[in-house]
Amino acid sequence: MRKLLVAAFVALLASITVLVSPASAAPLDITCVGTTSTSYSPPLTLDSRATLVTETTILSPCVSATTPAINAGVSVKTTNENLSCLSLGGGGFNSQTISWSNVTTSNFGYNSTVTTLLGSRVVTKIGVIGSGTFATDTAVLVLTSPALNLLDCTPLGGGISVATGTATLEITSVM
Numbered sequence: 001m002r003k004l005l006v007a008a009f010v011a012l013l014a015s016i017t018v019l020v021s022p023a024s025a026a027p028l029d030i031t032c033v034g035t036t037s038t039s040y041s042p043p044l045t046l047d048s049r050a051t052l053v054t055e056t057t058i059l060s061p062c063v064s065a066t067t068p069a070i071n072a073g074v075s076v077k078t079t080n081e082n083l084s085c086l087s088l089g090g091g092g093f094n095s096q097t098i099s100w101s102n103v104t105t106s107n108f109g110y111n112s113t114v115t116t117l118l119g120s121r122v123v124t125k126i127g128v129i130g131s132g133t134f135a136t137d138t139a140v141l142v143l144t145s146p147a148l149n150l151l152d153c154t155p156l157g158g159g160i161s162v163a164t165g166t167a168t169l170e171i172t173s174v175m
């Protein structure tokens with residue numbers, strides 16, 4: 001009987017420790033899902049050439065525990081790059097501005113990686129909000145779209161002028 005009481009007491013102490021222990025994860029300031037659309041002008045083909053790239057990311061809905069007035073955001077990023085269907089670029093350090101539904105902005109500096117996995121092209125942008133709303137927080141923006149169909153890149157396919165997909169964003173407080 002005594003062993004049973006000691007075991008129950010130890011279990012009770014363990015549960016109290018779990019209840020008063022601080023959370024190990026940093027608080028999530030905002031999370032968003034949405035869509036992304038990347039346009040290419042002129043359309044991508046198999047030949048590399050100067051291309052105007054416009055990436056439009058619509059983040060809606062968003063949920064923020066710290067700034068509940070924000071329920072959506074948008075970011076439009078334009079670059080000029082030498083691209084083809086075989087060489088899409090997209091990696092390295094860059095920045096973009098996110099405009100929020102409460103008429104504030106966040107300036108996001110990030111390093112991006114591009115992978116193709118199971119028929120999807122995944123661009124992962126990891127960095128820090130340098131200024132504006134959520135300044136000094138860490139951020140991860142993931143853009144996922146279908147991998148390009150190389151037949152569309154041939155003269156018969158006419159090239160690829162737009163690629164669309166999904167977007168997810170998480171901004172986390174630095175503790």
